[in-house]
Amino acid sequence: MSKTIFYARVSTNEQTSDHQEQQARQAGFDIDEVVTDHGTSGVTTTLAERPNGKRLFDMLREGDVLVVRWVDRLGRNYQDVTDTIRVFMRRGVIIKTVINTMTFDGSATDPTQEAVRDALILFMAATAQAQAEATKEAQKAGIAFHKAASPEKFRGRKPTFDRKTYDQVIALLEAGQGHSAIAKATGLQRNAVIRIAMNPAKVDATLTRWNM
Template sequence: MSKTILYARVSTADQTAAHQLTQARQAGFAIDDVVSDEGVSGVSVPLAERPQGRRLFDMLRKGDTLVVRWVDRLGRNYADVTDNIREFMRRGIVIRTVINNMTFDGATSDAMQMAVRDALIAFMAATAQAQAEATKEAQRAGIAHAKELDRAKAYKGRKPSYDRADFEAVQMMLTNGTGASEIAKLTGLTRQTVLRIRADGQGADEALRAWGL
């Protein structure tokens, strides 16, 4: 007796297997069994090398129906996806997708229908790979940005020798035309510190902010 089996690949950022099963049932599929690979990256591990992916190849029989959310569940890239779909079809297994309710099988012997079917498989596999690469690149960019922010937060530079009150007093006296030596005497700061604040007031202010002063 033929079976309908749902294969769910679940990564940490993906849907749960239970969610994919619910989606399949809502789409009208009567699922007999669920095979799920959890915590496995679809863009780095081929289907045949995933723990439950290997089991899937062993358990599917001619006449069975393999249900997947989308063709990207069946491989890590264009070649992997197309090779796996063709292998399943050669075994007499029907592949159906929850998204768009696509059906792929090896029943037809008409050359034109086979060409259309194979072209559609190729297009969908190429689209799946492009989406996976775009997602991976976005993740890399996000991680790099987060690391850069962490580095910016971690590096504060040398702690200023002045506090916020000193800074504001120096700025006020500079505005009034008071000389650096006189400001140093009045505030207790070194003349070099006063000169640095005069030369780069914005940088001096940012240094205080970096230290929460």
């Protein structure tokens, strides 16, 4: 018996999967099962690399319907999307989108229908990649703007000590001194000494970011 599966990929800055599912049901889709990947980037991961996305390749059988909000859910770029759609179509899986109500069915045998279907796949996949790249560039621009406006936010917490004190702590650690003794000798809190001892490279990088 065939089934209809709704797949949702939700990144950290997107709407919830519940909202996407509601949109699909309101569009008239009778969904049997929902598969969701949370906090997953569509720009850096293929469908098969996502924890639940890869389950679709085992779940979907001939005659099943895969519903997605849009084809960009199925890959990270033009090539991924087109490859994924064709893999599922060869299995006899029908892919439908909530946006634009597109249907991609591998059972088409008429040459004209096949040509129209393949042209739609290429167009939709290209559009999805263009949108993803535009979003990525917008995010980069936004981050750059906020870095310039609030540099302290991106530098992390400003250290309570300078480079000279850091070097003293490192020297005393290498000499085998205990944390409490080093704190007393340098005037630092013991927790600060422990942070340096646990990850000196990270503390060094923080000092560099603050030009200290």
